[in-house]
Amino acid sequence: MEMTMQLSRTLKxxxxxxxLGHTLRPRHRQILFSVGSGISFAELRNKMPNCxxxxxxxxxxxxxxxxxxxxxKAAATQASASAATAPAPRRSAAGLENARGYVLEFMxxxxxxxxxxxxxxxxxxxxxxxxxxxxxCRKVIAAVASPHQAAEMEAGAARRMASR
Numbered sequence: 001m002e003m004t005m006q007l008s009r010t011l012k013x014x015x016x017x018x019x020l021g022h023t024l025r026p027r028h029r030q031i032l033f034s035v036g037s038g039i040s041f042a043e044l045r046n047k048m049p050n051c052x053x054x055x056x057x058x059x060x061x062x063x064x065x066x067x068x069x070x071x072x073k074a075a076a077t078q079a080s081a082s083a084a085t086a087p088a089p090r091r092s093a094a095g096l097e098n099a100r101g102y103v104l105e106f107m108x109x110x111x112x113x114x115x116x117x118x119x120x121x122x123x124x125x126x127x128x129x130x131x132x133x134x135x136x137c138r139k140v141i142a143a144v145a146s147p148h149q150a151a152e153m154e155a156g157a158a159r160r161m162a163s164r
Contacts, residue, residue, distance in 0.1 A: 001041050001058065002041065003040065003041050003042035003045070004040055004041070005040065005041045005069055006039070006040055006069065006070035007035050007038070007039055007040070007041060007044065007062075007067050007068070007070065008035060008036070008037055008038045008039075008067065008070055009032060009036065009037065009066065010065055010067060010068050012065050012066055013032050013035070013061070013065075013066040013067055014148075014151070016032060016066060017029070017033060018146065018147055018148035018151075019148065024066070027051070027057060028060065030048075031044070031048070031051075031054070031057050031058060031061060032061060032066055032067065034047050034048065035061075035067050038070065041058065095162065096126075096127055096130060096161065098161070098163070099130065099157040099158070099160040099161040100121065100124055100130060102153075102156055102157055102160050103121055103134065103153060103157050104118065104121055106141070106153045107121065107137055107141065107153075110141055110144060110145045110149065111140055111141065111144050111145075117133065117137045117140040118137075120133045120136065121133050121134075121137055134154065134157065137153070138150045138151075138154050141153055
């Protein structure tokens with residue numbers, strides 16, 4: 001297996017981890033957890049140096065649709081650099097307010113209104129500020145509630161942003 005190959009969990013892999021699917025053997029689950037949202041095969045090998053059959057286990061997870069290969073880091077870096085220079089899609093102020101309101105409501109329910117992340121999100125008035133504070137809100141929700149609920153909050157905000 002190519003050491004620079006980037007791996008990430010698929011939706012099926014996310015469900016296995018966060019919805020307590022427990023259909024995999026413990027070693028497969030450990031690898032799936034280590035893969036997270038993205039890691040190279042070399043980094044995975046460094047994280048699990050005592051796993052002699054890592055390549056076989058990763059191949060099985062790939063074949064069963066729990067993880068997926070991504071482009072190598074150089075291509076991903078080049079693509080993100082070109083995306084940074086491309087004009088961002090125009091989003092409406094109403095979409096931003098809708099998404100911000102959703103995140104604030106979500107956080108108030110799970111974390112409360114005293115959280116610094118809640119305060120910072122309530123002070124956001126533009127897209128750049130929203131995009132800067134959203135990852136912090138996700139981390140707070142993941143820590144206090146669950147990573148699954150954090151992903152749900154982020155997906156809901158993205159839907160509301162795109163719907164307007």
